[in-house]
Amino acid sequence: MATDVDSKKPFNSPSLQSSGDDMANDVSRTLPHALGPEKSVLSSMLKDPEQWIGRAHEEGLTRDHFYLPGHGLLYETLSDLNAKGTEIELVSLVQLLHDRAILDHVGGPSAVTDIYTYAPNAAHFMTHLGIVKDKYTLRSIIQTCTESITEAYDNPEETHQLLDRVEQSVLGIRQGNESAKSFDIKESVGEVMTRFQEILAGEMEVQGVATGYPDLDRMSKGLKPGEMFVVAARPSMGKTSFMMNLVEHMAVDQNVPSLVFSCEMTAFQIVQRLVFSRARFALSQLGKGFKPNKESLIKLKRAAQEVASAKLWVDDTAGIAIETLRAKARRRKREDNIGLIAIDYLQLLKSNSKQAANSREREIGEISAGIKALAKELSIPIIVLAQLNRGPEGRTGKSLGVPRMSDLRESGTIEQDADMIGLLYRTAYYAETEEEKEEEAGKAELVLAKNRNGETGHVPLTFIAELMRFETRAREDT
Secondary structure (H helix, E strand, O other), X not given: OHHHHHOOOOOOOHHHHHOOHHHHHHHOOOOOOOHHHHHXXXXXXXXXXHHHHHHHHHOOOOHHHOOOHHHHHHHHHHHHHHHHOOOOOHHHHHHHHHHXXXXXXXXXXXXXXXXXXXXXXXXXXXXXXXXXXXXXXXXXXXXXXXXXXXXXXXXXXXXXXXXXXXXXXXXXXXXXXXXXXXXXXXHHHHHHHHHHHHHHOOOOOOOOEOOXXXXXHHHHOOEXXXXXXXXXXXXXXXXXXXXXXXXXXXXHHOOOOEEEEEOOOOHHHHHHHHHHHHOOOOHHHHHHOOOOOHHHHXXXXXXXXXXXHOOEEEEOOOOOEHHHHHHHHHHHHHHHOOOEEEEEOHHHOEOOOOOOOOOHHHHHHHHHHHHHHHHHHHOOOEEEEEEEOOHHHHOXXXXXXXXXXXXXXXXXXXXXXXXXXXXXXXXXXXXXXXXXXXXXXXXXXXXXXXXXXOOOEEEEEEEEHHHOEEEEOXXXXX
């Protein structure tokens, strides 16, 4: 590869920058292909359809993998016949191709016969199939890069969006090149029955990553791959603390590699909160000349060691664009196989697309859709905080302060994209008398208002403000 590149003009040569003609000449070279392995693969399929057509499907082979259109058309025809259970043999196949008026497209009767007699040994099927797929991958890379170069010349002002699309295209090549895995049915059935028995015995209520809050785990069955969990609240409700409590349980206690995007607080502040909260030490005491005792110091040291050993990354880029966030998340997934992302918070993100430039609602829609797409792409859960409008303050009576999904700012797209929506509030915050404040002190609720794959309801919590922690609270009798 290096030799081929070096034999051409450097990418930054003046002639290449000033004209697209040299580039066009460069990409006009014959694309990577391997006609011999293509014929060998098809030959094996013709001789033993049951054995090799199914194997090709398992390996993700498609018509597009073949360099010659005729080879791709023949493979598609063989796959169609095999799927219908039709016997495949040379004479009837040639007649079928003739009847469908595609015999000439595959090269005529002689070409089909030549393919049939081509492969001397079907034992090389997997090796030749791998070569066919590798050549297709190289062609895909060339096509993607060529399109990206053209688009870079035509739309130079859309740098961030272009970079995101290029990265998606390249990752798409990798994903498309990966074969689907199959599992032995006995193992799968055994796993299903084991899980069923555990659920019946009450030993396993969580299917995804446990949150550490039993009521939330019971309703959500844990945070599952591909899910977007929106936690929304008014300012000062403690949503960042709640998010970090979730992250702490998953990253530190369950060793789930996690990535936090903090648009509001610095990485230092996030980690400081995490360590002191885990040690159950009130950070506010340090500013009052308080000297911690030996026991507190031991807890702090232990908490610091536990947090330091966790696979946890914090990105505190302010006003990060969704395109940049997705690029960073993909890299972290690729390099460290992260299993969780947490974002604080949605309305502080931005989109660099032209469509979002003049419409905040459209921008939020792009950001929300981008987060959900990222969760599916990386197959991990994403927790994202969101701000509520002033709706809770405008209610009266027992409804004062109680949030609703409609209170989400630019709620339409967020409601649609989210798999779960939790509305966090503290009742004491809206108490009108000192007596009520004292009675409701520490009480908090997470209203699971949307749960695409389970039940909704209230999760009683206790907020310990000085420790920045939400803990489980027993349900009150009604």
